[in-house]
Amino acid sequence: MQYIVxxxxxxxxxxxxxxxxxxxxxxSSECTDVTGEHHSGLVTFEELEGMRDSGVxxxxxxxxx
Numbered sequence: 001m002q003y004i005v006x007x008x009x010x011x012x013x014x015x016x017x018x019x020x021x022x023x024x025x026x027x028s029s030e031c032t033d034v035t036g037e038h039h040s041g042l043v044t045f046e047e048l049e050g051m052r053d054s055g056v057x058x059x060x061x062x063x064x065x
Contacts (some may be wrong), residue, residue: 001037006040006060 007027015035023034028041037058043051051058 001045002042002062002064003045004040004064005043005048005051005058007051008037008057008059009037009039018025045061 005027009026011036015037017036019035020033021035022032025032025034025039025041027039030041035041039051040060042064048061
């Protein structure tokens, strides 16, 4: 089973939503947005459990059928 998970990172004081930067996203190698607080990615159940256990701030989970 897979899930789309959205996490929230601490606010970046240098973040300008009108000047997005690309690079390696903290959640997924397929994500290219490094500027915002919220990041989403596709994860397995085991990865989701690991995120929960490590204290990651999860804001949304969507099950993929």
